[in-house]
Amino acid sequence: MIFDNKFIQQRIEKAKLLKAEGINPYANDSKRNTTIEKYLNVNSDVVNKENKRDEHRHYTISGRIKLLRIMGKASFLQLEDESGTVQVYVARDHLPEDFYNNIFKKYIEVGDIIEVSGYPFVTGQGELSLHASEFKLLTKAIAPLPEKFHGITDKETRYRKRYLDLIMNAEVRKTFKIRSKVISLTRRFFEDKGFLEVETPMMHPIAGGANAKPFVTHHNALGIDRFLRIAPELYLKRLIVGGFEAVFEINRNFRNEGMDATHNPEFTSIEFYWAYKTYKDLIKITKEYFEYLFEHLNLPTLLPYGELEVNFDNFTEIPLIESLSSIGGVPSEIVNDKDKIIAFLNSKNITVKPGMNLGQLQGELFDEFVEEKLIDPTFITEYPVEISPLARRSDVNPDITERFELFIAGREIANAFSELNDPVDQLGRFEGQMSAKDSGDDEAHEMDEDFVEALSYGMAPTAGQGIGIDRLVMLLTNEHSIRDVLLFPAMRPLSNDENNAQGEEA
């Protein structure tokens, strides 16, 4: 059973005995009047005082006991709240009669959440501490904390029991604070630019806006299946049709696909759509967005990412075809010739699927020779039309689209384009996807006639962009697994071995 561990039993027993002593091990009347960080700041002057103490000051702080050093008639403990850690000095003769021997030493241990009041003083070792005159247990922890020095390092445990990870690893809290700030700053940035934040459905009758397998759920009252959304794109564009000229949504998408260091079945993105603008305007606003983030996060623009160093002051822009030779080193005379590309790829021992068209082959060259070399932020522009089904064709060259993807540290961070707004063209592209689906491509885009009908009323020329928030946070925090920037990453359930074994043998 869940509490059959002997250490937990021991601590449950302590909680019981505390109750018998008239002490509520789950008290609810906290009198905290400052945080540990503020306590340390406000009293930093005590070190200059004559006795290195100020008995006229009185503070009440609360937190979890992280370390406990009992030395006979006095003890030191390390108390931690969200804001920081402070040392507390607890001595028998400064606490109420018998409390130290009968309660503190017997029942208080590492992991418990307590409240102490007292005055600031500096120890002989020079550490600003709190001299306790009142001591109160707020919450008895019946489960023991992991080892005090090594903490908890096992990744599986850290992800499954994120609360333990957060208790033991303060730097993990920092990552999630940055994540929270990134989302908040993103929201503020777009609001300040006049964008309207909207919420569109998470449950879709047709899973559209991307090519991906959806999760399916069921609506009982209507007796129909719904799909968790794979992208909000088609709903946001309907709003542009409706007359909103700048909208954004920060929310979750769900894709029923594999999980790895950069993929979680639910992930967060921002998508924004901007009427009367083109992808050129998106490049500008994206640069501004990064400047804004770095300024408000107080980050240096030269950021380490693993072995790499990324210069966020160095945004460049280059058409995809040009990048193949200038960055990828592919001979420029072959990049527009299907057969020569195939021969080139084969000579590099890269197998090419039969039937690939020129645009797909150029995409293949890009993936193989360019993508990983894009360390500083790079806008790759002018994607071939064959690999850009939702993007608007260039008016100058019908083979390419008004599209870019932003790459940083060898990874795609954003995808953006001037939107296709010709309803007849859109219908035709959906029909093309339908025939791909019929011939076995189960990730081809679904037909969405309702969306085509919306376009038929006229959508202003619009530019739209999506940014993967999780991957952006990974970059900014130098984390290399998406699981380290998700509080509760998806995990397989632990199987109940006993039940399974019994069930199968019976």
Place this chain on the structure above:
RNA sequence: GUCUUGUUAGCUCAGCUGGUAGAGCACGUCACUUUUAAUGAUGUGGCCGAUGGUUCGAAUCCAUCACAGGACACCA
């Protein structure tokens, strides 16, 4: 999906080519009123991820399974 590494006490980890399971922390008891992973003494603690096989004998060798980490493939 493929390959690869791992799973031993609450936590961090040892355990060689098979011979009755080890340490540190934590916990219990004792000592200790300025410690910093406090210290000293002493004690408790394990179905060695699961199932099957080889063997006189398996934490150790083999197979299958489960979960996890990493790499690759697929995928925005």
